[in-house]
Amino acid sequence: MRRTKAEAKETRQQILLAAEKVFYEKGVAHASMEDVARAAGVTRGAIYWHFANRADLVLELYNSLPMPQEDLIARELEAENADVFGVLERVGREWLELLATDEHRQRILSILLRCDTSGEFAAISERQNDLDDEHMQALEAAFAKAEGQGKLDRAWTPRSAASMLRWVIKGLCSEWLLFGRRFDIASEGKDALHRLFATYASHAPSAR
Amino acid sequence: MRRTKAEAKETRQQILLAAEKVFYEKGVAHASMEDVARAAGVTRGAIYWHFANRADLVLELYNSLPMPQEDLIARELEAENADVFGVLERVGREWLELLATDEHRQRILSILLRCDTSGEFAAISERQNDLDDEHMQALEAAFAKAEGQGKLDRAWTPRSAASMLRWVIKGLCSEWLLFGRRFDIASEGKDALHRLFATYASHAPSAR
DNA sequence: AAACTAACATACAGCCTTGTTTGTATGTTG
DNA sequence: CAACATACAAACAAGGCTGTATGTTAGTTT
Numbered sequence: 106m107r108r109t110k111a112e113a114k115e116t117r118q119q120i121l122l123a124a125e126k127v128f129y130e131k132g133v134a135h136a137s138m139e140d141v142a143r144a145a146g147v148t149r150g151a152i153y154w155h156f157a158n159r160a161d162l163v164l165e166l167y168n169s170l171p172m173p174q175e176d177l178i179a180r181e182l183e184a185e186n187a188d189v190f191g192v193l194e195r196v197g198r199e200w201l202e203l204l205a206t207d208e209h210r211q212r213i214l215s216i217l218l219r220c221d222t223s224g225e226f227a228a229i230s231e232r233q234n235d236l237d238d239e240h241m242q243a244l245e246a247a248f249a250k251a252e253g254q255g256k257l258d259r260a261w262t263p264r265s266a267a268s269m270l271r272w273v274i275k276g277l278c279s280e281w282l283l284f285g286r287r288f289d290i291a292s293e294g295k296d297a298l299h300r301l302f303a304t305y306a307s308h309a310p311s312a313r
Numbered sequence: 314m315r316r317t318k319a320e321a322k323e324t325r326q327q328i329l330l331a332a333e334k335v336f337y338e339k340g341v342a343h344a345s346m347e348d349v350a351r352a353a354g355v356t357r358g359a360i361y362w363h364f365a366n367r368a369d370l371v372l373e374l375y376n377s378l379p380m381p382q383e384d385l386i387a388r389e390l391e392a393e394n395a396d397v398f399g400v401l402e403r404v405g406r407e408w409l410e411l412l413a414t415d416e417h418r419q420r421i422l423s424i425l426l427r428c429d430t431s432g433e434f435a436a437i438s439e440r441q442n443d444l445d446d447e448h449m450q451a452l453e454a455a456f457a458k459a460e461g462q463g464k465l466d467r468a469w470t471p472r473s474a475a476s477m478l479r480w481v482i483k484g485l486c487s488e489w490l491l492f493g494r495r496f497d498i499a500s501e502g503k504d505a506l507h508r509l510f511a512t513y514a515s516h517a518p519s520a521r
Numbered sequence: 522a523a524a525c526t527a528a529c530a531t532a533c534a535g536c537c538t539t540g541t542t543t544g545t546a547t548g549t550t551g
Numbered sequence: 552c553a554a555c556a557t558a559c560a561a562a563c564a565a566g567g568c569t570g571t572a573t574g575t576t577a578g579t580t581t
Contacts, residue, residue: 280483
């Protein structure tokens with residue numbers, strides 16, 4: 106039964122795909138490894154060969170998602186008078202578009218959102234939290250830069266602007282994913298982002 | 314062992330409190346009814362006497378939360394030239410303050426957020442969704458009224474304003490609850506709401 | 522006060538799962 | 552080509568949990 110390395114990798118991929126499907130449909134908690142195995146056309150043995158346990162499987166599912174290159178974005182923001190709002194709005198829009206078109210991402214993030222983060226999956230949610238923290242710091246720094254450029258309306262602080270942006274995007278995504286995707290997240294999100302960034306920009310003639 | 318009705322009600326309450334604690338700590342999926350029973354100082358028999366099953370128990374947990382009187386709010390908004398933004402901002406602030414001070418609400422909503430909404434708990438999440446829909450409609454109507462009063466900045470439509478408000482509040486609450494309550498939701502939320510409603514208000518001199 | 526019933530505790534049946542272990546056929550390597 | 556490692560399948564052992572059924576005691580009703 107020994108397969109070639111390439112075939113094994115294929116099997117692993119099949120298992121990941123099956124897990125994505127089964128966990129998405131039945132929920133991580135209620136689906137058994139046997140369910141996943143059947144959907145993948147293998148036995149549980151194969152799953153336990155490739156993954157330590159269910160938590161590991163979910164983790165690898167999460168790892169299979171390519172994440173946007175943050176260092177690249179950071180470099181875009183480095184320039185002395187970079188167009189902070191332009192970059193951030195574009196990045197946000199791109200993220201929403203990516204989510205809107207990538208069904209794997211949709212299912213996996215849904216799984217993560219709905220899965221019980223306490224207990225066995227605590228590690229995963231901790232990693233997400235850490236990532237979130239980093240994002241928040243980067244965002245705040247970016248808005249601080251915009252403030253330094255005199256582009257941030259005085260009604261906002263870097264922190265409040267960053268928080269608001271994150272809350273909107275998070276609320277948008279979770280509602281869309283958990284709520285049956287009953288609206289066009291790409292267009293509505295783009296719209297919302299545009300309005301939001303418009304309010305960030307200096308309105309009142311600056312008292313200079 | 315037959316207890317008086319009052320004592321039985323007490324028992325039921327104890328079970329609900331225990332469920333809140335155990336489900337919050339171990340997660341709905343991973344906690345057994347036995348765990349809940351032990352925490353409540355009863356046996357599983359008592360639980361199954363008062364509740365049909367785990368899903369019913371969670372549902373009753375949800376039902377135990379007093380919800381803000383929506384008809385009352387609606388009446389406040391009825392008046393011809395009601396201060397829509399003032400009312401909405403106050404309601405939002407009150408909701409956040411309620412959440413910030415009521416630890417039961419915090420735990421129960423955390424449970425609901427983290428619990429696997431597919432399968433057995435589908436009914437609960439559907440009810441939440443229905444409620445959300447109603448809220449959304451009410452919100453949109455309120456903003457439409459503000460628009461009719463010429464108070465809504467032209468940069469916004471009733472729908473976009475309502476969506477944004479909901480996303481912000483949802484993102485705020487879920488982040489706070491799922492993320493370890495690492496910030497002061499009452500003050501930061503109040504702050505965010507204030508900024509948000511400031512952007513809703515007509516800025517530019519209306520072209521009338 | 523007898524009959525009834527509410528409010529549980531206890532016992533039971535049974536399934537489903539998980540993790541592990543063993544078996545094995547097939548690549549892979551020296 | 553022999554020896555070994557790999558990639559699984561299949562069998563195993565063990566346990567936990569759910570739901571129900573039954574038992575029991577103490578209120579409640581008439």
